[in-house]
Amino acid sequence: MADPGNHPATDEPRSPWLRGGFVLAAAFIGFVTVIAGAVVFTSDTAAPQDRAATPRPPADRAAAGEPSPSGAGESCPELSDTRQDVPTAAPRNVTWALFGAVAVPTSEASGPAVAGKDVARCYAHTPVGALLAASQISVRYLAADDWRKVTRLQTVGAGRDAYVAARTEAEKAGSTDQDGGAHGQIAGFRFVTYHPSTGVIETVWRFPDGRMQAATTTVLWQDGDWRLEYPADPVAPTPVGSLAGYAEWGGV
Template sequence: MTDPSTPTDADEPRSPWLRGGFVLAAAFIGFVAVIAGAVVLTSDASGPDGDATPSRHTADRATDRSPSPPDGDAGCPELAGTHQDVPTSAPRDVTWALYSSVAVPSSGKAGPAVVGEDVARCYARTPVGSLLATSQISVRYLAADDWRKVTRLQTVGAGRDPYIAGRTKAEAESPTDRDGGTHGQIAGFKFVTYSESTAVIQTVWRFPDGRLQAATTTVLWRDGDWRLEYPAAPVAPTPVGSLAGYAEWGGV
């Protein structure tokens, strides 16, 4: 996720991470937002990474690997996903589960292959792997209990350290209750560019009141895994009127 800006409208969706002067980035507008309940979506379609036919079930967190090793940055196991075709529709064989009330996707072929309490890592070096990494890391570095670990391990860029410092200061000055809030859910995506070293993806987020926001994020292949870029001057999410031009994709 690529991030910063502060909502000013009184009716802007709020979350625990948006309260008490805690807004440090536009990411908080586009990536934190939500829905109680544990409805999860599993894609059961067959064929190449692309089309999917969803079915629903319930779960609490995105931990469909068992057992999960502790969070860390050790080497990653080899994943079966190798397709380099950029998806223009929902990837198949993707399972959705709630992480901190936000549905996040995972795949046995494309990752994350290692899921700990807060860090979900080890993604295939493929377009689908980069899409899953973008989705997982964007949510976790905002919502994780140990968000500093997620941010240090899984983000890169000139904006990372200022974000950590600013958020740490904000939390110390104005502690927040992490149990409430209004969050957005992933609703669609579109690849802007893709190479084996860099993926730029637009993700659309849907809020409970029906509003849609598109956020452009970049992931970089570094040290054997995808890392989310946090630039010094992130681009704020923008409102969109519909999912036209995007692949519809989401877990709730």
């Protein structure tokens, strides 16, 4: 995440990813909970290579002959995580690696089971899988070189197409600032609600000056994997003074 600097005015994009120098086209305004300066990241950090495993049965959509949103029309490997208890502490056996400037989590048991340069997919159908998916996708659809691919494959919701159109126009207009900035990192989380079809997770992001913001994201289980919901009217992140009430969790 990029440092938002001063608190944004109400007519600016509302996001814990904001930094003062990041300028967006008017169509971008108010566009997400977890979007902004991360689009200036590079994604040169090596990601885990695709790992072969026993495939899951095809999703209903693929079976019906419709295009699969999984990327290459491939099913996901089986993962060993089957636990359905919602974590209240940092999940075990999670490793962290930088994707651009932001540390993202990975677990052999919970996913992502398949990761390439931009897309990391195939998460366990469990609360921990939902947490990892929310963390990974929230960063990658902003920071990936091919952010359109990540957005198309791994986000759903009424606001997605408007985001793609607005960001595309902003890039064409040269209205993104490439001067860098301070980036926030995941510092903690708590589940708001969890159901096998939906996970609502509040993630705390810490910036280099110590300030923190909490952003709520929703992931939906669709077509055999978790996908990030992109609502038409995202909720603004909120400042938090401490990690009290959250599970401390992070890689940096």
